[in-house]
Amino acid sequence: VTSGRTDRPTILDVAERSGVSKSTVSNVIRSSASVSPDRQRRVLQAVEELGYRPNGLARQLVLQRTSTLGVVVGDLDNPFYGELVKLLERHAHERGYTATVSNTDGRAEREAARVAALIEQRVAGIVMLQFSGDRSILDDLIADGIALVVVSSTDARVDSVGVDETHGISLAVRHLAELGHQRIAYVTSPLIEERTNRARYDSFSGACRDAGCEQGTTLSLDVEAVLAHAPCAIDELADMVHAGGATGFAAANDIVAVALVEAAERIGANVPTDVSVVGFDGIGLGALARIGLTTVAQPREQLAAAGISLLLDRIESGPSAPPRQMLLEPKLVVRSTTAPPPSRKEL
């Protein structure tokens, strides 16, 4: 009653039982060198009888490379990331890798701690799905020469695959503008990383200019607080809506959008009659009739597939190859959280 699992047989036990050498056993289980049919059979039988399972740790130690990928995600609770991680794990497994996932909740310390653990574990590569407050971890990783890919976000210094955010946001803004909204505001959440946020905001500003509409004050919505019915969370929104600050809202992601719809209706502003909301991501639940979230959808399957491909390529090619950036096209999905603004409707 000392050790967790019963003692597992090693390659040596198999060798002994089948009356051959370690190497021969190794050869048959890896089906590498040629082994006589007779011995092959005997080894296989011994493996069977003993219930032998090769020790991956030992193999990876001697091979000097692991078949483990680290997946660093901000919030697994967000279905967009849940699905992405699920797809990434699928692709990883298909290519012979396992996935160690790390949830950071957008906290820099956690991100650092998780990444440190991944490095000690000698993961073959890391997929990053979201950044926390600062990108210094990225710098360390790059300096470390570890294989790295950023999925659904972008950074010029590393391999990455994401959607064309500028285009995505312009789709949202243009849609709102075409419906007749004159004043549009950008809504984000404290969880979204500073730099990403700024980039998106810039895109948003540009899109507003291009579409010829004014831009309202940017709102930051604490999603948790809204869902927990914390009253303070929506005061800012109330002020804004009642003062005619904006009739159209472009949200940083679908969860924020959904929380925004909730908050708006709670203060008596109907969506889409009074205000319109468009999200970003394309989570499955947004398709529910009761939600009907108009959103800019990301191609999740492609993001995952490309992410794993890029990462494995990088693992092969080493850190010296120039970084590759892939930009996928997002798609506007119009549902029922957007409509012409009230003033226009009354015509």
Added chain:
Amino acid sequence: VTSGRTDRPTILDVAERSGVSKSTVSNVIRSSASVSPDRQRRVLQAVEELGYRPNGLARQLVLQRTSTLGVVVGDLDNPFYGELVKLLERHAHERGYTATVSNTDGRAEREAARVAALIEQRVAGIVMLQFSGDRSILDDLIADGIALVVVSSTDARVDSVGVDETHGISLAVRHLAELGHQRIAYVTSPLIEERTNRARYDSFSGACRDAGCEQGTTLSLDVEAVLAHAPCAIDELADMVHAGGATGFAAANDIVAVALVEAAERIGANVPTDVSVVGFDGIGLGALARIGLTTVAQPREQLAAAGISLLLDRIESGPSAPPRQMLLEPKLVVRSTTAPPPSRKEL
């Protein structure tokens, strides 16, 4: 340009640079035996200068135990599981473990393949969050003597922590009965494992008897199909509702419940005016005013905490200790998908 990462320094490099032996370095980085302050400093400095990171693989190989936990989940896309995995990872990390997650999509072959990979990787233990079609994998795992805990489900042969399902379902049925529903039907999905399903169904039957109401035909709803607007998916429901087969529905989980609400409203039956729906799990999105899902909520944080505790205990104590079962109390959360049935309302 051959290998992925640049060659990392080993404990030997540190030893050389600081002019001490391997063992001394090992002692200081693990802060085990006592080392003279002088050498201690020199070692630490060398570690710093070299950017040395201990090789977890090597350590775990010699220690004969890993600090990796396997988490096997049916569908990470379901926010209930997304959140559970997130919580499990947090607790695991707090106790010094990393989490390798495996998504099975409820497919037995995938489950087997993933579990095999986990065993080769010599995970210290496995958390199972959902079963696929058959439980034979469980048998193998038990025979294997691997540390194992089942979370949010139950099996008498292994450590497990879940909610009292019988009680949970009776909460749902009783709530419906108290509202005046005479005929209640159970709704599940093809993704839910046979045995779990049967157990829940039995509980459901019992609850109906106790509450003195009839039970309608059980429905199996393909959630994907409903959300994808596949027409066939809701025919059965239409027949049932129009034939007065049931006015109240107890769903196997919140996703099914939400899909059911969608399907019902699509065939012209308003929720809760015409039919009532109660879910099971308590996903965050159910709290949205537009969804307002009445549901039987599971204590997720406690499930995760207890799951990791049970597993680590098991890792310590070995396979011989008798299995422990923990049953937590679910809680009925009444929102707006339930109301008195139409007939009763017309009084």
Added chain:
DNA sequence: GTGAAAGCGCTAACAT
């Protein structure tokens, strides 16, 4: 207090 030596389970030359 410190170092030398013996492995953990495996793979990969290198002999035969």
Added chain:
DNA sequence: ATGTTAGCGCTTTCAC
């Protein structure tokens, strides 16, 4: 075709 040998990077007796 098969066995022998030397490690992969680390921890841990066991002498000194």
